[in-house]
Amino acid sequence: MDTQQSTKRKKVSFWTLFNFFIPLGISASLVTISHVIINSTLARAADPAVVIASYSVAMSLFAVFERCAVILRQTCATLVRDRHSFKLVSQLTIFILSAILILSFIIAYSPIGELFFSRVMGVKDHMLAPTLSVYKVLMFVTIFSGIRCLFQGVIISNLRTKWLTIGMVIRLVVMAGLSWVIIQNNWVNHGYIGAYIFLAGMVIEALVSFIEGRQLVKKMPAKKEDHHIVNHIQVRKFYSPLLMASLIAVIIAPATNAVLGASGKAEIAVASYAVAASVLNLLLSFSTYFHQIVINFYDQDTKMVIRFSFIFSFVPSLLLIAIAFSPVGVWGLQHIMGVSGELLDQSLIALKFFIIFALCFPWLDFVNGVLMLKGQTKVLQFSQAGNVFVTIVVLLSLLFIMPNGGGVIGALAQSIGVMTEVIIAYIFMRKFLHQPIIGIRMKKRSHG
Template identity: 50%
Template sequence: MTASAVKRTISWNQLISFFLPLGLSATLVTLSHVIINSTLARADNPELVIASYALPLSLLGITERPAVLLRQACSTLVRDRISFRAMAAVSSYVFACIILLGLIICYTPVGEWVFLYFFGVEPELLDSTISVYRILMYVSIFSGLRCLFHGIIIFNMRTKWLTIGMGVRIVAMYLLSLYFITTDNVSSGRVGAIIFLMGMVIEALVAIWEGTSLLKKVIPEKVPGHPVETKKQIFSFYKPLLYSSIIAVIIGPSINAVLGKTTHIHLAISSFAIAGSLTQLVLSFFSYIHQIVLNFYRKDAKSVLRFVFVLSFIPGTLIAILAYTPLGPWFMSHVMGVNAELMRASLHAMRIFMIMTLVFPWLDYMNGIIMLRGQTKIMVFSQSANATITVLTLFISIWAVPNWNGMIGALAQSIGTLAELLVVVYVLKRTAEEAQPTLSPKNL
């Protein structure tokens, strides 16, 4: 049994001191997207410019999602330098595939086909859309490096470094956005891609610096009793996460593709992007609930459950304040610089997103239990349910209420997330946890 599996009472101060830096760093991640959308909203044709950035950004999820999963895998499996070397080897394969896929999309007819026929990009926007993705494809590599070392940092309870890295990133992105605005150079979606890439490079460098320091000074060569030593063991845990992520990444592109069939295409895509970015700004603070489960659940499950119960009410309350009080319109108009028509459409979409804010905290909690048990195959089924219900909702909505515009995307994403939670709860109730109190060669 490892130290992480020893049962003891965990105080709320311990949970808060661990979770708060993670929540802040995740909120700052979403704030970076708000900065970008606010910058692009100041272009002469904001709907066109935001659309040319939002579409390749959703495609970025296809390459970035497998890289982001390295954080969960590393924080769960890496306890010594031997297991880290195995994790790093697996990561190198992931990065190689990301680069190959990006080059194919950017420099072969495959990319044109994807944007024209899957996303429904208008021919006159094709060149600008691909030019944005030629910058964004490199974001995935630095995001993966960041997440790999985040896994080490999180397990060693140095979560403040995630906040520090994100703080530096946000400052740099904000300063660069001010440069583009003051010099009147917000002319295309490439501006958003450049801001995003620079911020990711900076955050990755901070994570690598702290993670390397931990490897040299804190993390031992071998932890007695820790079973993870080979790439095969890493892959057995990581592959179901990867498969589920491949299923999940079709959700974003599917939504944007269907929004391209709405009554007002540019308004639909732009309002969904803005409402989605603000909703994620709120939800992102709670996106590390699974890390609380991974690091504390086996020590004190009751305290973790009570802590999550309190947290679960907060995101819905915050979104309600933005969507139904004057604070939302004020923030969109004065902080983001959104025009009146786009603001109204974004507020309507945000009200639909309230469904997802009620569901998400519990979904992340359940996913943490799945990873802790090593039963990551369950996530393939739950993500399949999410994607299936999302796509069905999209087609039904575009047929029944095409004038809902951005609200169609918000409804589909919310209902899909609810379906994912229901599947996870059902399977966990039907599946008894094995007797092992921690990871073992058997469940790897």
């Protein structure tokens, strides 16, 4: 107990947090370059519309399954402190990835897949075969993504975050090199070319994470005395609510696009929202690891973690304000993204309303980090459900009030939705704030 108290009293410097966080932020931001490489490669096809469309539709299903794999990173980073707990999380990983692979094979190689893409995703008959061909490759990307995230969790909890940036840089170099070879040989004739580029990059990143992560696992004690993750039930209780929250969140994007598609000037509404959302996601990518700062340092030096988070939480919103209200934004949208005319005007308006989202999101990730640290991941289901409910209500209300609102409808609805999620999560966080961290709480239960 004295050791635990001394650990809690140990202060964390600003530069320790900076050196931990910046590589995570950079690696998250670099992810967007992966998709730029793929889309720019596919754009050189003889029929780019069909090729890019088949890739994009297959990616939408891939994104759902990858959510199940990505949250293994938070699970591992929070729960793994010895080889025994790593074994438990690894076994969960094998189960999850096996289930995804089996389900993916059913979709890819049975009539169920054709029915799903045609009836649910609205894919036309002439696009079914190309889309399924892309998905037959992307389903393996999910598996390597899960392996990557498992070992990245170990790397993060051991504060070796530079390896995430190193792995991402190597991945991008491989993808860019493969893209160059494909373009030079004029092989861009199908959407699965993009999927193969993506798969090659993910395999490389997973390999880098595995090599570094495996070395760190070998250095862990077999069983740490003050760490009480001892069975599969504890791991599942942490992971399952995260999984449910992630799957609930999937509803927001199609609901937003459906409402925008029913509004006046639907094409402009959908396109302006998509442009504004892409800019927002790029700026927020740097903030998607705030929860890891909380998980790894909150219990040591709460004040410094809050101070550090406060400083960096305003970076996305300040950048978004600069883009939305200055000539820099107009220039960037015109010359970098190729947006002009009415679409440019509508995109800039949507960006102004996304500022609320940019202000709230870093703190949502912070609060979620505290809830993960306290083992209260079930709260994330309720807060995410609140987000979805409010977003849909606001979407429908705005469609009725301002049917020609364009991309603003989606931007404002999602901003109010994420604000609601922050409020719900914060209320629960205050309730659980003074509980001990997950390992200590389990210790007390085991002796109770």
